[in-house]
Amino acid sequence: MILDGNCPNGLLHEKWDIRRHELKLVSPANRRKFKIIVVGTGLAGASAAATLGELGYNVEAFCYQDSARRAHSIAAQGGINAAKNYPNDGDSIYHLFYDTIKGGDFRSREANVYRLAMISNNIIDQCVAQGVPFARDYAGYLDNRSFGGSQVSRTFYARGQTGQQLLLGAYSALSRQVKAGTVKLYPRTEMLDIIVIDGEAKGIIVRDLVTGEIRGHSADSVCLCTGGYSNAFSLSSNAMGSNITATFRAYKKGAYFANPCYTQIHPTCIPASGDYQSKLTLMSESLRNDGRVWVPKKTGDKRPANDITEDERDYYLERKYPSYGNLAPRDISSRAAKEVCDEGRGVGPGGRGVYLDFADSIKRLGEDTIRQRYGNLFEMYERITGEDAYKQPMRIYPAPHYTMGGLWVDYNLESNIKGLFILGEANFSDHGANRLGASALMQGLADGYFVIPYTIADYLAKTKPGKVTITHPEFKKSLDETSSLMERLLSINGKKTVNEFHRELGKIMWDNVGMTRSEASLKKTLEEIPLIRQEFWKNVKVSGAGSELNQELEKACRVADFLEFAELMAWDALQRDESCGGHFRVEHQMPDGEAKRNDEEFCYVAAWEYKGIGKTPELHKEPLTFESIKLAVRSYK
Amino acid sequence: MMNIALLVWRQKNRADKGRFERYEAKDISHEMSFLEMLDVVNEGLIKDGKEPIAFDHDCREGICGMCSQVINGTPHGPAERTTVCQLHMRNFKDGDVIYIEPWRAKAFPVIKDLIVDRSALDRIIQAGGYISVHTGGVPDANAILISKPDADTAMDAAECIGCGACVAACPNGSAMLFTSAKVIHLANLPQGKIEAVRRVCMMTEAMQKEGFGACSNHYECQAACPKGIKVSFISALNREFVKAQFK
Ligand SMILES: Cc1cc2nc3c(=O)[nH]c(=O)nc-3n(C[C@H](O)[C@H](O)[C@H](O)COP(=O)(O)OP(=O)(O)OC[C@H]3O[C@@H](n4cnc5c(N)ncnc54)[C@H](O)[C@@H]3O)c2cc1C
Ligand code: FES
Numbered sequence: 085m086i087l088d089g090n091c092p093n094g095l096l097h098e099k100w101d102i103r104r105h106e107l108k109l110v111s112p113a114n115r116r117k118f119k120i121i122v123v124g125t126g127l128a129g130a131s132a133a134a135t136l137g138e139l140g141y142n143v144e145a146f147c148y149q150d151s152a153r154r155a156h157s158i159a160a161q162g163g164i165n166a167a168k169n170y171p172n173d174g175d176s177i178y179h180l181f182y183d184t185i186k187g188g189d190f191r192s193r194e195a196n197v198y199r200l201a202m203i204s205n206n207i208i209d210q211c212v213a214q215g216v217p218f219a220r221d222y223a224g225y226l227d228n229r230s231f232g233g234s235q236v237s238r239t240f241y242a243r244g245q246t247g248q249q250l251l252l253g254a255y256s257a258l259s260r261q262v263k264a265g266t267v268k269l270y271p272r273t274e275m276l277d278i279i280v281i282d283g284e285a286k287g288i289i290v291r292d293l294v295t296g297e298i299r300g301h302s303a304d305s306v307c308l309c310t311g312g313y314s315n316a317f318s319l320s321s322n323a324m325g326s327n328i329t330a331t332f333r334a335y336k337k338g339a340y341f342a343n344p345c346y347t348q349i350h351p352t353c354i355p356a357s358g359d360y361q362s363k364l365t366l367m368s369e370s371l372r373n374d375g376r377v378w379v380p381k382k383t384g385d386k387r388p389a390n391d392i393t394e395d396e397r398d399y400y401l402e403r404k405y406p407s408y409g410n411l412a413p414r415d416i417s418s419r420a421a422k423e424v425c426d427e428g429r430g431v432g433p434g435g436r437g438v439y440l441d442f443a444d445s446i447k448r449l450g451e452d453t454i455r456q457r458y459g460n461l462f463e464m465y466e467r468i469t470g471e472d473a474y475k476q477p478m479r480i481y482p483a484p485h486y487t488m489g490g491l492w493v494d495y496n497l498e499s500n501i502k503g504l505f506i507l508g509e510a511n512f513s514d515h516g517a518n519r520l521g522a523s524a525l526m527q528g529l530a531d532g533y534f535v536i537p538y539t540i541a542d543y544l545a546k547t548k549p550g551k552v553t554i555t556h557p558e559f560k561k562s563l564d565e566t567s568s569l570m571e572r573l574l575s576i577n578g579k580k581t582v583n584e585f586h587r588e589l590g591k592i593m594w595d596n597v598g599m600t601r602s603e604a605s606l607k608k609t610l611e612e613i614p615l616i617r618q619e620f621w622k623n624v625k626v627s628g629a630g631s632e633l634n635q636e637l638e639k640a641c642r643v644a645d646f647l648e649f650a651e652l653m654a655w656d657a658l659q660r661d662e663s664c665g666g667h668f669r670v671e672h673q674m675p676d677g678e679a680k681r682n683d684e685e686f687c688y689v690a691a692w693e694y695k696g697i698g699k700t701p702e703l704h705k706e707p708l709t710f711e712s713i714k715l716a717v718r719s720y721k
Numbered sequence: 722m723m724n725i726a727l728l729v730w731r732q733k734n735r736a737d738k739g740r741f742e743r744y745e746a747k748d749i750s751h752e753m754s755f756l757e758m759l760d761v762v763n764e765g766l767i768k769d770g771k772e773p774i775a776f777d778h779d780c781r782e783g784i785c786g787m788c789s790q791v792i793n794g795t796p797h798g799p800a801e802r803t804t805v806c807q808l809h810m811r812n813f814k815d816g817d818v819i820y821i822e823p824w825r826a827k828a829f830p831v832i833k834d835l836i837v838d839r840s841a842l843d844r845i846i847q848a849g850g851y852i853s854v855h856t857g858g859v860p861d862a863n864a865i866l867i868s869k870p871d872a873d874t875a876m877d878a879a880e881c882i883g884c885g886a887c888v889a890a891c892p893n894g895s896a897m898l899f900t901s902a903k904v905i906h907l908a909n910l911p912q913g914k915i916e917a918v919r920r921v922c923m924m925t926e927a928m929q930k931e932g933f934g935a936c937s938n939h940y941e942c943q944a945a946c947p948k949g950i951k952v953s954f955i956s957a958l959n960r961e962f963v964k965a966q967f968k
Contacts, residue, residue, distance in 0.1 A: 149779055149787060150777060150839060151842070153786070153843075153883055156779070158784050158786075209862045210856060213854045213860070215851075215906065217872050217875040220867055223866070224869065226862055248882070257856070259843070260847075263849075323785065325779050357752040358750055360761055361757070363781050464782070464807065467803055467807050467808075627773060632733075632734065633775060633832060
């Protein structure tokens, strides 16, 4: 089937206006009759729930952490983009739009990306009004910095804790609505299924993580804002609990999953130190503004960094990409790091690391300036590694970080299931095959504050409030299925822990569906995953009971879904027989090793329809048409 | 590699009385984080058919505020300005005996083992820890000028991760450091000043209602805070509060 993104007609810069004019409204008096479920309280979910609450809708918001403020968005460090052009360095909405499309290797929807760039400015205004303490200069104006993949300074930041401050802003707006009585919060509650009735989303099934109670919540519309799936790789920069469950269960109920193979590997994470490693810690990419990346020229050079002289070092990013240098986009920087390590020039334990060196910047700007800019990151680095990065270079290595793929949505952020909206990292819409730094925060807040309030109204205006209650048989059916799934997990009583299975899956994914992929590696993955999955369902050990707080059971549910979902990632990667952005098929590269796209055959969104466990999913294509820009080779040389 | 003995607080649920149980953590690497050490212990417990130790954690980067353990009597353990998830085993040595307990405070009932209910902190914020702005209809971001020192102080206060270590450290179980951080973050900004009086009254009232104790200047909170939030914010809150009484 050919999918339609439902983009408005008209000129690029008029599309969002045209759409807003077309969308129906719900009158203030009617809004409180509509109940909206928002799953997730990260930037996307918190901003959506707060704004919908303000408008007078009756909102229920869910998260698995003990407080809405702890969603994974809190960990974003570097910053948020906007086309304010405050520094007067040549930026514009069109520039931000173009950089994002180009950064995504021309695999995203033009109209969505343009809207995102337009809205970016409203976001900064909104956040400042909420009291987000962005960095400022001595005159009291907002400060900006530059980020990977762009030649202008358009990134707003709050020290190294931008995500935290933006999320706390959204959380404060949300808290205000809780007090106003428009939003009811359900923390420590995990969504395990979605209720679809006659093709429309009308509720969810959740598990109360404290009591273990499994129950249904009905609603007139459901928004999933549940983040990304980097934890399919087991080790990633995501929070331990980040999972695919919510969107995957929606997929199993008929929602299309788009571009699952588009994953982003972040170039600047702290390398793993042993088998017990539970997660990888990101060092903000902003460090690349002042740090220089290098490895020794000689292979197997084990001398301490400071003993290696200037002419014995290879500043490979500066050498290969002179105009962007250390700020080359993420996928390019990551692959370049893998390449030099594969050549045997990596540094640190196991040789899986490259240096990020601040010596020159410290010489130029002084240690104080560097401390002011990155003090907290240097501290974090020292805590984890025991090394002082003011004195010796940091060691970094790429790690899974962000997932561009997600549930398929149209221009209104609505999935193919009516009334089911997907926001933030959980959808696929704006970043194509690779996301530029500082644009995920922008997208999450754009979706939540400024898009969903308009588009959800249009859906609601065409329905009757309270059409479905939890007495509907679909709820009973799904409750039974969910309960028996829990019982099954608890009754296997095998020999291997959930973590062991997760690590096993992660290793296969990292080795075969990671920074580089090939037909052979993907076919191998498709053979191996079902075996692990089979073993999981025979040999996993989940201790405790279902009727209590049980973290092993929580993990088991999530890993069970990853074990199915990982196969979809591999399917998609195999089917996309080209290289683009973060999806690098070794068969398709330029003579200089850059990703080689195939626009003739693959300029489309791959949206997959579930056909059963282990069965080949069905592919639907949404062709990408570019009205305003010309497809070009994405060159950062 | 080192071997360590753990004495961990185990409590089945809110009603259970709870007790310390001893576990041996063997072959622990100095490079491990404290929580990775607990992961290893838990894997062992599961394989032995025992219940693993329940503890809160998520980001493991020191920013979400989820992790919450009292280690040898100190919230978040021995390293300064470090959450337990960022604490590494190089802070310990072979043969150490480590006591691990949950946050202990009247306002934080234990849910299970090391996990407590901190929703009272959310309710303090709900009482008024925000600027009452609607989405949309706000001025251009650079229309609100904020002096760098004010912005920096606001940011110092806003860095609070809401973990509750300050409460756990306080002999009175007071949430003054937490509350003052939010009050001062917003009171330092021109856009936050407008509601400052109302905010400080509502938030302190909520704090008392939730069963947090009063502040009697022990300042254990500052020492325990993983983000270095200063007790000077508490005095600043008190000044805001006094101002409010005269309005
Ligand atoms: C370390 C790190 C640094 C980053 N730095 C930057 C940066 O500088 N700039 C930038 O633009 N982007 C950055 N990113 C990316 C960005 O932070 C994320 O993409 C973005 O915050 C995702 O927001 P979200 O609202 O979509 O989801 P999240 O913040 O991940 O929130 C997901 C929410 O869903 C809930 N949830 C999930 N599953 C369930 C379920 N089954 N049931 C109930 N609730 C559920 C969770 O509880 C949570 O509330 C960074 C990411 C990482 C990992
Ligand atoms: S787990 Fe997030 S702060 Fe420790």
